[in-house]
Amino acid sequence: MGYRILADATMVVHFAFLAWVVFGGFLAWRRPWAIWPHLLTAVWGFSTVLFGFNCPLTWVEDRAREQAGSAGLERGFIDTYLTGIIYPERYAGLMQALVAVVVAVSWAGAAYRWRVRAQRPELS
Template sequence: MYAALATTFLALHFVFIAYVVVGGFLVWRWPRAFWPHLAAAAWGLAVVTIPLTCPLTVAEHWARRRAGQAVGERGFIDSYIENVIYPERYTHLAQVLVGVVVVFSYAVALAKLRHRRAERTMS
């Protein structure tokens, strides 16, 4: 049971990171998605800039210990992203690219919002 729970926390971590990276594009369609995504993006930024431990990492490690599995000292990104998706030497570049994607998604969302408001005032 705990092994399945650890796997669930691992999957949630992947979903959360995917949401941080591309969730800003949801704002294009649903502007109210801005605030939840901003909170997620802010947390993602905090975790990579301040030495914070993500609660999902804590939960996954707890479940792995309860399941009798080995638990490393590294966090989720260090264990499952770095050197798997990109080499560790590109970590900073990957972080910058994620930031660029988020800022781009917000810039386009803002432009779309202004366009919608302009259309309403013209009607």
């Protein structure tokens, strides 16, 4: 039962990580420090998709499921839980491009807000 809980908890953390990769840059609009952790996680997230790097969260979930007596993940996390379920498999490339656009917009918006904030005269 412990491995099943670990597998499910890892899945939840993985979904949270993906949400952070997609939307975390918007936090930097209000909290400029947030751009650095978002930059690191976005680079990692995109590299797992573009270059096929193995994600440690996928590995942990897969091993925990196997130890719990279930079948491990046959494919990666995104292919298992999103592709074919949230969006049709034929739109996988489009979804990747959409995520890249959302991240780019969040970074551009953050840069714009930082510039506007820097040009504002200090209030006494």
